Amino acid sequence: MLNADKTAVYTDFAGLAKLKNQARQESPEALQKVARQFESVFLNMVLKSMREAKLADGAMDSDQSRFFRDMYDKQLSVHLAGEKGLGLAELIVRQLSPEKPTQGT
Numbered sequence: 304m305l306n307a308d309k310t311a312v313y314t315d316f317a318g319l320a321k322l323k324n325q326a327r328q329e330s331p332e333a334l335q336k337v338a339r340q341f342e343s344v345f346l347n348m349v350l351k352s353m354r355e356a357k358l359a360d361g362a363m364d365s366d367q368s369r370f371f372r373d374m375y376d377k378q379l380s381v382h383l384a385g386e387k388g389l390g391l392a393e394l395i396v397r398q399l400s401p402e403k404p405t406q407g408t
C-alpha cells in the first residue's frame with residue numbers, strides 16, 4: 304500500500320514540485336525521496352538501453368506499441384525503485400548525508 308505523499312506515478316508533477324520545496328528546506332526526507340527518484344531515472348535508462356539492444360523489430364512492433372512499452376517501462380522503474388529499491392538510493396543517501404558516520408577501527 305502506498306502513502307499518499309509518495310510519487311507513485313512517473314507523471315505526478317505535483318509530487319515533484321512538493322519534493323523540490325522540501326529539498327530547499329534541506330530535510331533528510333527530501334534527500335531520501337530525491338535518491339529514490341534518481342534510482343527510478345537510472346532504472347528507466349537501464350530498461351531503455353535493454354530495449355534498444357535487441358537485434359531487430361518484431362512483426363508486432365509499431366509506434367503505438369513502442370509508446371505504450373515506454374510508458375510501462377517508466378512506471379516499472381518507479382515501482383522497482385519503491386520501498387526497498389535496488390539499494391542505489393540508500394548508497395546515495397549515505398554518500399550525501401550531512402551526518403557522516405565515524406570511521407571505526
